[in-house]
Amino acid sequence: MIDINNTLDLVKLKFYNEWLYTAHIYDEGEAPFHKQLTKQMVETYIDPMELAKDALIMDMGCGVGYFLDEMKERGYTNTVGVSLSPADVKACRDKGHTVKEYDMSFIPQIDGYYDETVDFLFCRHSLEHSPYPILTLVEYNRLLKLKSKIYIEVPAPDCDRKHEYNVNHYSILGETQWAALIQRTGFAIENFNTLDFTLEMPIDPANPDGEKKTISEKYFVIVASKQKPLDIK
Secondary structure, eight states, rough: OOHHHHHHHHHHHHHHHHHHHHOOOOOOOOOHHHHHHHHIIIIIGGGGGOOOOOEEEEEOOOTSSSHHHHHHTTOOOOOOEOOHHHHHHHHHHHHHOOOOOOTTTTOGGGTOOOOTOEEEEESSSSSSGOOOHHHHHHHHHHHHHEEEEEEEEEEEOOTTTOOOTTTTOOOOOOHHHHHHHHEEEEEEEEEEEEEEEEEEEEEEETTTOOOEEEEEEEEEEEEEEOOOOOOOO
């Protein structure tokens, strides 16, 4: 017999989820700073992993494809971007990249993304967009093969730019909380570094060519490996 109360809860969850993504998703667009920083992070953290050229690599929240560009230049042949932004999806596809219009927290098995089939996950400035990062990390545990790695980069809390108030930033967490969630979802942290730097930003956002101010930024950069699957069946 169907429990109508549970059914309604599932419908509400679906409605709330769609509202978040419909109301708050925006196009990332071109950003030279993030393009350069992505290149730097790939050279520092990803290249030393020496992933197989045919490894299944997924970029969760791929933006306009800076990471996909870097991997394509290196000869990787099985990369997949994930985004719900129509403009970013188009930008990636115009470059010849494979991009799936999925909710990054729920990758459909019906499309072939079965348990333990992915070799590497790249999650640069995406997990902070998840309303429920622990569930997103559980999904990434499901996808990744045992001992495979995940790269995570997220803004730290209380930066000058107040990332907490970004229209679709839901999870600007501290170092300890991120470490706890990552470990709790079956991963072992191999690197947890802090990236501190400054940016020149216009004092008046409506006048990008006007007078500038210097602001401080801080990101967490994490590499973790899947140590065990989660028994959630």
